[in-house]
Amino acid sequence: MDGIVYDLCIVGAGLIGSAAARHATIISPNAKICLIGPNEPKERSIFASHYDEGRITRILDTDPTWSVLSRRSVSRYRDIEQKTGKFYLKIGHSSQKGNDLHTENDVKDWFKKTEGCKSMFQQLMKAMFDIVKGVQPVSTHSNTCVTTLTPTLNIYCDMVTPTLGLAVGGCGHGAKASDEIGKMAARMVIAGKWDHDLPADRFRVRFKNEFNSKL
Numbered sequence: 001m002d003g004i005v006y007d008l009c010i011v012g013a014g015l016i017g018s019a020a021a022r023h024a025t026i027i028s029p030n031a032k033i034c035l036i037g038p039n040e041p042k043e044r045s046i047f048a049s050h051y052d053e054g055r056i057t058r059i060l061d062t063d064p065t066w067s068v069l070s071r072r073s074v075s076r077y078r079d080i081e082q083k084t085g086k087f088y089l090k091i092g093h094s095s096q097k098g099n100d101l102h103t104e105n106d107v108k109d110w111f112k113k114t115e116g117c118k119s120m121f122q123q124l125m126k127a128m129f130d131i132v133k134g135v136q137p138v139s140t141h142s143n144t145c146v147t148t149l150t151p152t153l154n155i156y157c158d159m160v161t162p163t164l165g166l167a168v169g170g171c172g173h174g175a176k177a178s179d180e181i182g183k184m185a186a187r188m189v190i191a192g193k194w195d196h197d198l199p200a201d202r203f204r205v206r207f208k209n210e211f212n213s214k215l
């Protein structure tokens, strides 16, 4: 360890954690902030959400909370854009797989070692070529996706103790909205209390044994 005492430690350098770190440094430029987590892997050796080339993104959602989070994040995409000269076109589907996945290891193996449903991939490719005429991709591939749903279907962003906050549970669409979620979490932890214009109750963590909680 480097012997530095940090003012804020963010555990998890994924989409929300890295956005929280970005905003925490903007809100408190003089604070000592560290972001803890594995580097981006070259292949799917880590069981996490964000190791992916592209993102499906939209600002409309049946839940207005997600719309607000996404709209604000999308408006800041230019701030975090990295120009690679490559363009990715990503398509997803919502079919559920699960009947033959019984344990966490089953899910990990499926996620890391397979490339998803080949017939679905072919259908999606056909749909894409029907809609986007003339596109000539350099390469195509399919991959698996695992998402975490909270019982409220909203992200959990809450203080668990006076000095420990959490922001977890992307419910399958956390990537597109992660910049605003990270900002919300950074403001909350730095203030030590809720500090956002959206209502805190939308994001309140539900613990195991609380009504309707499946945690």
Ligand SMILES: Cc1cc2nc3c(=O)[nH]c(=O)nc-3n(C[C@H](O)[C@H](O)[C@H](O)COP(=O)(O)OP(=O)(O)OC[C@H]3O[C@@H](n4cnc5c(N)ncnc54)[C@H](O)[C@@H]3O)c2cc1C
Pocket: 011, 012, 013, 014, 015, 016, 017, 036, 037, 038, 046, 047, 048, 049, 050, 052, 054, 055, 056, 057, 090, 144, 145, 146, 147, 167, 168, 169, 170, 171, 172, 173, 174, 175, 176, 177, 178
């Ligand atoms: C394949 C896939 C595709 C997706 N596509 C989309 C999409 O197109 N659009 C969209 O909006 N959403 C998409 N999602 C959902 C989105 O990626 C997640 O909602 C989002 O990444 C959640 O952000 P997060 O920071 O909570 O988690 P993550 O991005 O998974 O980050 C968590 C991080 O914590 C790290 N970590 C875990 N344990 C520890 C530990 N003990 N110590 C330190 N670090 C730790 C992990 O390595 C990881 O880096 C997709 C998810 C998957 C799996």
